[in-house]
Amino acid sequence: MRFLDGAVPPYDLTYDDVYMVPRHSAVASRYDVDLATSDGTGATLPIVVANMTAIAGKRMAETVARRGGLVVIPQDIPIPVVADVVRWVKQRHLVFDTTIELAPEATVGEALALIPKRSHRAAVVVEDGRPVGIVTAADCAEVDRFAQVQQVMTPPRVVVPADTDARTVFDAIDTARAGLAVGVDADGRLVGVLTRTGALRATLYTPAVDASGGLRIAAAVGVNGDVADKAARLLEAGVDVLVADTAHGHQDRMIDALRAIRSVAPAVPVVAGNVVSAEGTRALIEAGADIVKVGVGPGAMCTTRMMTGVGRPQFSAVRECAAEARSLGRHVWADGGVRHPRDVALALAAGASSVMVGSWFAGTHESPGDLLEDSDGRAYKVSFGMASARAVANRTSAESSYDRARKALYEEGISSSRMYLDPQRPGVEDLIDAICSGVRSACTYAGAATLEDFHERALVGLQSAAGFSEGRPLSTSW
Ligand SMILES: NC(=O)C1=CN([C@@H]2O[C@H](COP(=O)(O)OP(=O)(O)OC[C@H]3O[C@@H](n4cnc5c(N)ncnc54)[C@H](OP(=O)(O)O)[C@@H]3O)[C@@H](O)[C@H]2O)C=CC1
Numbered sequence: 459m460r461f462l463d464g465a466v467p468p469y470d471l472t473y474d475d476v477y478m479v480p481r482h483s484a485v486a487s488r489y490d491v492d493l494a495t496s497d498g499t500g501a502t503l504p505i506v507v508a509n510m511t512a513i514a515g516k517r518m519a520e521t522v523a524r525r526g527g528l529v530v531i532p533q534d535i536p537i538p539v540v541a542d543v544v545r546w547v548k549q550r551h552l553v554f555d556t557t558i559e560l561a562p563e564a565t566v567g568e569a570l571a572l573i574p575k576r577s578h579r580a581a582v583v584v585e586d587g588r589p590v591g592i593v594t595a596a597d598c599a600e601v602d603r604f605a606q607v608q609q610v611m612t613p614p615r616v617v618v619p620a621d622t623d624a625r626t627v628f629d630a631i632d633t634a635r636a637g638l639a640v641g642v643d644a645d646g647r648l649v650g651v652l653t654r655t656g657a658l659r660a661t662l663y664t665p666a667v668d669a670s671g672g673l674r675i676a677a678a679v680g681v682n683g684d685v686a687d688k689a690a691r692l693l694e695a696g697v698d699v700l701v702a703d704t705a706h707g708h709q710d711r712m713i714d715a716l717r718a719i720r721s722v723a724p725a726v727p728v729v730a731g732n733v734v735s736a737e738g739t740r741a742l743i744e745a746g747a748d749i750v751k752v753g754v755g756p757g758a759m760c761t762t763r764m765m766t767g768v769g770r771p772q773f774s775a776v777r778e779c780a781a782e783a784r785s786l787g788r789h790v791w792a793d794g795g796v797r798h799p800r801d802v803a804l805a806l807a808a809g810a811s812s813v814m815v816g817s818w819f820a821g822t823h824e825s826p827g828d829l830l831e832d833s834d835g836r837a838y839k840v841s842f843g844m845a846s847a848r849a850v851a852n853r854t855s856a857e858s859s860y861d862r863a864r865k866a867l868y869e870e871g872i873s874s875s876r877m878y879l880d881p882q883r884p885g886v887e888d889l890i891d892a893i894c895s896g897v898r899s900a901c902t903y904a905g906a907a908t909l910e911d912f913h914e915r916a917l918v919g920l921q922s923a924a925g926f927s928e929g930r931p932l933s934t935s936w
C-alpha cells in the first residue's frame with residue numbers, strides 16, 4: 459500500500475480519513491478475486507467475529523464458518539460450555555443450515571419464540587426424525603398461541619437428498635417457488651434446510667474446515683489465572699485457533715500468557731492483543747504470537763479513549779503494526795471500528811490478514827440475544843462491551859465481594875446498547891454478502907486478484923470530512 463503522490467499523513471488516520479484510487483486492472487470479474495487469508499487460520503474469508511458475549515455464540519460460529527470466516531468464542535464462557543459449542547459446531551452440515559425442529563404437538567407460541575433465531579425464518583415439524591411439515595411466522599399469525607403446530611404447518615414442498623449439489627437445489631426451490639428446501643439422508647431423516655439464497659451462497663463461498671472436515675472455530679483466553687491449563691483444555695476440546703486477549707496487550711502478563719500458551723500449543727495459530735504500535739507488535743510476536751490483534755479504542759462498545767485518552771486511529775494503527783508483523787513473517791487482525799464494507803477493504807489494504815467485526819453483527823438473527831422490538835416496532839438486540847460493568851460483573855462473579863467491588867471501578871465499555879436489525883440485511887450472512895461484494899469490488903478497482911496483491915497495489919489518498927460525506931448516498935433529495 460502506498461499513499462497517493464507519496465503523501466506523508468500529518469497525523470494518524472482512521473478509516474473515514476482515507477479512500478482508494480482506482481488502478482488499471484487485468485482482473486476481468488469480481489468473482490475472479492480470491493478472498494482466502496494467508497495467516498494460517500484456514501479461513502477462506504478475511505472476516506473474524508469478535509470475542510464478545512453478545513455476539514459470538516454457536517449459531518454465529520456455525521453460520522460464519524460455513525461461509526469461510528471464523529468466530530472467536532469469548533473467554534468469559536466456562537470451558538466445558540465452550541467444549542460443547544465446539545463439538546456441536548464441528549458436527550454441522552457444510553451446506554444445509556441447522557433446523558429449528560418441533561414436534562407436531564409443540565405450540566404456536568413455541569414456534570414463534572424459536573423462528574427468529576434463524577435467518578431462514580421457519581421451523582420444521584418432525585415425526586420419528588422425518589420432516590412432516592414447515593411452519594413460518596406467517597402460518598402462526600392470528601392463531602391461538604396454544605394451538606399445535608400440526609394444525610398450521612404446510613407440507614414441505616422441496617425435499618432433496620442432502621448431498622444434492624447446491625445449484626440443483628437452487629433450481630428446485632426456484633421452480634417450486636418454495637421458501638426453502640428440506641435436506642434428508644438416505645433414510646428420509648431430516649439433515650437441514652436450505653433457502654434459495656443459502657443455495658446460491660453455497661456455490662459462491664467455501665466453508666472454513668479443519669483436517670477432519672469439521673467447521674473451524676476459535677476461542678479466547680484471558681491473561682489471568684492458569685493460562686496454560688485453559689489453553690490446553692480448549693485445544694483438547696478441538697479449538698482451531700487460540701486468541702490471547704486483553705485490553706492492554708503490550709504488558710508482562712500477556713508476554714507470560716503467550717509463553718504459557720506456546721508451551722502447550724506449539725502447532726495451532728495463536729493470536730494475541732491488543733496493541734497499536736510496532737513495538738507492541740514485535741513484543742507479542744517474539745513471545746510466540748502468529749497473529750497480533752490491533753486496535754485500542756475504535757470499538758463501538760468501547761469507552762477507552764474517552765476514559766483514558768489512550769488508543770490510536772485505526773487505519774494508521776493497522777498500517778504500522780501490519781508492516782512490523784510482515785517484516786517478521788507474521789500477520790495482524792484489524793480489530794474494531796468496522797461499520798461499512800469499505801472499512802474492511804481499507805483494513806486489508808493497510809495490510810491486515812483479516813478483520814474483526816463485533817457490534818455490527820450484534821444486530822443479526824445469529825447473535826445470541828433475544829430479538830426485541832422498540833416502541834416503533836423496530837427489531838433490535840442488546841449488545842454490551844467486554845469491559846463494561848455488565849461484562850465485568852459476569853466475569854468476576856466467583857470472586858470475593860471486595861475484589862468484585864475493586865474491579866467494578868474500571869469500566870471501559872457500554873453495558874447496554876441497542877443494535878437494530880437492518881430490515882434488508884437481518885442475517886449475518888446478508889452482512890457478509892455485503893462485505894464480500896465490497897471487498898471483491900475494491901480488489902478489482904485496485905487490479906488485485908488476491909488479498910496480498912490488494913495490499914501491494916492499494917493506492918490510498920487522504921480526505922477531508924467533506925470528502926467522506928460526498929461518498930455517502932442520499933436517500934432523499936437535498
Ligand atoms: N480493544 C480495546 O480497545 C479494548 C478491549 N477490551 C476488551 O475487554 C475484554 C476484557 O479485557 P480486560 O479489561 O483487559 O480484562 P481482563 O480480565 O483480561 O484483565 C486484564 C488484566 O490486565 C491488568 N491490567 C493492567 N493494566 C490494564 C489496563 N490498562 N486495562 C485493563 N487491564 C489492565 C488487569 O489488572 P488490574 O485490574 O488489577 O489493573 C487485569 O489483571 C477483552 O475482551 C478486551 O479485548 C477492553 C478494553 C479495551
Ligand SMILES: Nc1nc2c(ncn2[C@@H]2O[C@H](COP(=O)(O)O)[C@@H](O)[C@H]2O)c(=O)[nH]1
Pocket residue numbers: 508509510732753755756757758759760761762793794795796814815816817818842843844845846870871872
Ligand atoms: N474498550 C473496549 N473495547 C471493547 C469492549 N468490548 C469489545 N471491545 C473491543 O471492540 C472490538 C469490536 O469492535 P466493534 O466496533 O466491531 O464492536 C472487540 O474485538 C474488542 O477489541 C469494551 O467493553 N471496551
Ligand SMILES: [K+]
Pocket residue numbers: 755756757758759760761
Ligand atoms: K469507540
